[in-house]
Amino acid sequence: xxxxxxxxxxxxxxxxxxxxxxxxxxxxxxxxxxxxxxxxxxxxxxxxxxxxxxxxxxxxxxxxxxxxxxxxxxxxxxxxxxxxxxxxxxxxxxxxxxxxxxxxxxxxxxxxxxxxxxxxxxxxxxxxxxxxxxxxxxxxxxxxxxxxxxxxxxxxxxxxxxxxxxxxxxxxxxxxxxxxxxxxxxxxxxxxxxxxxxxxxxxxxxxxxxxxxxxxxxxxxxxxxxxxxxxxxxxxxxxxxxxxxxxxxxxxxxxxxxxxxxxxxxxxxxxxxxxxxxxxxxxxxxxxxxxxxxxxxxxxxxxxxxxxxxxxxxxxxxxxxxxxxxxxxxxxxxxxxxxxxxxxxxxxxxxxxxxxxxxxxxxxxxxxxxxxxxxxxxxxxxxxxxxxxxxxxxxxxxxxxxxxxxxxxxxxxxxxxxxxxxxxxxxxxxxxxxxxxxxxxxxxxxxxxxxxxx
Numbered sequence: 001x002x003x004x005x006x007x008x009x010x011x012x013x014x015x016x017x018x019x020x021x022x023x024x025x026x027x028x029x030x031x032x033x034x035x036x037x038x039x040x041x042x043x044x045x046x047x048x049x050x051x052x053x054x055x056x057x058x059x060x061x062x063x064x065x066x067x068x069x070x071x072x073x074x075x076x077x078x079x080x081x082x083x084x085x086x087x088x089x090x091x092x093x094x095x096x097x098x099x100x101x102x103x104x105x106x107x108x109x110x111x112x113x114x115x116x117x118x119x120x121x122x123x124x125x126x127x128x129x130x131x132x133x134x135x136x137x138x139x140x141x142x143x144x145x146x147x148x149x150x151x152x153x154x155x156x157x158x159x160x161x162x163x164x165x166x167x168x169x170x171x172x173x174x175x176x177x178x179x180x181x182x183x184x185x186x187x188x189x190x191x192x193x194x195x196x197x198x199x200x201x202x203x204x205x206x207x208x209x210x211x212x213x214x215x216x217x218x219x220x221x222x223x224x225x226x227x228x229x230x231x232x233x234x235x236x237x238x239x240x241x242x243x244x245x246x247x248x249x250x251x252x253x254x255x256x257x258x259x260x261x262x263x264x265x266x267x268x269x270x271x272x273x274x275x276x277x278x279x280x281x282x283x284x285x286x287x288x289x290x291x292x293x294x295x296x297x298x299x300x301x302x303x304x305x306x307x308x309x310x311x312x313x314x315x316x317x318x319x320x321x322x323x324x325x326x327x328x329x330x331x332x333x334x335x336x337x338x339x340x341x342x343x344x345x346x347x348x349x350x351x352x353x354x355x356x357x358x359x360x361x362x363x364x365x366x367x368x369x370x371x372x373x374x375x376x377x378x379x380x381x382x383x384x385x386x387x388x389x390x391x392x393x394x395x396x397x398x399x400x401x402x403x404x405x406x407x408x409x410x411x412x413x414x415x416x417x418x419x420x421x422x423x424x425x426x427x428x429x430x431x432x433x434x435x436x437x438x439x440x441x442x443x444x445x446x447x448x449x450x451x452x453x454x
Contacts, residue, residue, distance in 0.1 A: 025064055025267065028053040033132050040129035041231055045079040051268055053234055058289075062236045062267045069262040075243075076232055077253040084127065084228035086214055089114040093184055101177055104221035107214070109170060111226055112201035113181070113193070119201075120185065120192045130230040137406055138203040139285035139413045142167045147399055148410045151392040153385075153421060155297035156278045163282065167202050171195045207284045208233040210254060212247045229254055237284070238269035239291045245270065277417055287416040295330035296424050298340055298381055303329070306380055312351040320346065323361055333427035336378045344374040375432050382432075386425045393418050 028034050029052040038046075050073075054064035069075050086107045090098060094117060098110055118125040125131065137143060141160035144152075152160055171194075178193040185192050205226055212227035227247075232254065242259035262268045272280070276294045277287045300317070307313055320326045320343055330337040336344075346360045348370040356364075365371060396415045400408060 024057045025054040025265070027064065028055055028061070033129070036129040037133055037231060041078075041082050044081040046077075046082050046231070048076050048078075048231075050075055051231075053231075054267070056267055059236045059267065061234060062269075063231075063234045065262045065264055065266055065268050068264045069258050069268065071258065071261040073258055073261065074255060075258050075262070075268055076235075076256045077251065078229055078232050078255075080247075080252045080254075082230055083212065083254060084111070084114075084130070084230070085212065085226065086110050086217075086220060086224055090217070090219060094181075097181055097184070099219045101180065104219060105174070105177065106222045107220050107224040107226055108202070108205060108222075109174065110220060111205050111209075111228070112170075112198055113178075115201040115204055116193055116197045117181070117184065119197070120187070130228075133230075134204055134208075137200070137409075138207060139410050140203050140207065141282060142199050142203055143285075143406075144410055145407060147403075148407065148414060151395050151399070151411075151414055151418070153278070153297070153392075153417070154299040154301065154388070156282065156417075159282055167199050168195060170202065171198045203285070204228070210245070212254065227254065232256065235268060235270040237272040237280070237286075237288060239271065239274075239288055239293060241269040241271045243270050277420055281413060281417055285413065287413055287420065289416075291420075294420055294424060295332045295337065296385060296421050296428075298329040298331065298385070300326055300329075302381065302384060303343075306377065306384065307347055310347065313347075315351065316347055316357075319357055323358075325361060331378065331382060331424065331428040333424050333431070335428055335431035336375075340378070341374060344377050345370060347377070348373045379429060379432055382425045382429050386422065386429075389418050389422050389425065393422070 029038070031053075034053045050065060050067065050069060051063040052066050054062060056062050056064075065075075089095065089110045092114065094110075094114055098105065098113075115131065118127045119131050122128065141149070141163045144160060144164065149157060149160060149164075178189050181193070182189045205228065208228060209226040210229050210232070211225050214224040214227075216224070235256070244257040244259065245255070247254045256270060258268070272284065274293050275283070277291050278297065280291075281287055304313060304317065310316070317326065325339065325343055328337075329340040329343055331340060342361060342363070345366050346357055348366060349357065349360065360366065366374075393415065396411050396418065400411055400415075403411065
């Protein structure tokens with residue numbers, strides 16, 4: 001009996017583990033804020049019944065199919081009256097202030113200021129049902145603390161810092177504009193249009209807007225193609241999903257049509273584009289699991305450090321930069337990217353073969369010995385990045401033991417990015433062990449004394 005009971009307990013644990021591995025969901029449609037949102041949209045002509053807000057165990061908040069969606073079926077059609085664009089802003093109480101302001105501001109800033117002012121108005125705002133369901137904070141780099149920035153990969157850290165400083169710059173350079181809006185605010189402008197408030201609005205627009213070109217006007221400066229789309233922006237991204245999304249000039253609605261369909265009660269997804277996870281984290285604040293587009297970037301500083309024994313390194317780096325070949329050097333789980341291998345082939349050549357450098361950038365491979373040198377260098381680069389990845393993951397684990405909830409969410413995003421990086425690098429190292437033989441037609445070159453790789 002005891003043995004039988006033991007087997008039963010193990011089977012139960014296996015069933016429970018299997019059930020837990022399947023994404024579960026809880027409908028949010030009856031929660032007051034979503035009832036208000038749907039009512040708000042229905043008043044503006046939205047009639048969709050295929051999707052409902054739900055909370056999923058794997059992705060968080062999203063949209064669930066209430067019945068099976070067939071291939072090619074229109075899953076959502078959001079009327080133009082439901083979209084928040086610069087036309088909305090310019091026709092509002094903010095319009096006269098923005099139209100008269102010099103120099104002209106960007107469409108992005110106009111939308112940000114409107115969101116902050118509408119949030120300040122609370123329930124008096126026409127857009128309150130939408131603003132109420134927007135995230136209160138984001139896991140984009142603009143929100144990252146110094147501790148989180150420090151554990152980012154070097155290749156993304158600079159861009160993350162640039163994003164954070166860009167938002168600070170937008171706020172600090174428009175203080176006079178903000179002060180001019182005091183007549184429409186019920187509190188001192190310094191308490192409403194704060195850096196934190198603008199950061200929230202900036203991330204709201206950048207992470208949730210859809211592309212929709214707006215008519216040109218004389219009041220704003222720069223490309224105007226942002227549109228905030230209530231309810232529709234609850235759709236999450238999945239790399240392997242295909243949809244057709246655009247604004248229809250015929251129906252005057254923003255429409256999303258499914259390519260492959262969605263089963264009843266499953267989450268409906270959209271595809272933001274063929275982005276790797278570094279791009280997704282920078283632009284949207286999340287990391288997609290099983291992302292086929294994911295790569296690991298080789299930072300130029302690391303490349304220079306590894307190849308510092310080459311006396312012609314500076315000239316080679318300059319040559320790569322002049323030919324736009326210094327960026328987007330990557331490895332994937334299948335091995336080194338073409339751009340990285342091409343750059344390393346050039347790095348392998350002696351300075352005496354300078355006339356042949358261009359041929360290498362155009363795809364000509366080098367002699368077998370130089371090919372082997374390039375592959376060895378890939379391994380060294382992967383090992384160096386992998387060492388940094390392990391160190392960062394250890395630091396993240398320590399930070400997670402002593403941080404608050406907002407920092408925990410940021411760290412989990414970076415942790416997922418680093419864990420994926422570790423897997424890609426491990427797979428790349430295995431792939432280089434089984435690299436194919438070089439082709440017959442190779443660029444002839446002689447070994448030179450500057451081959452040292454540290």
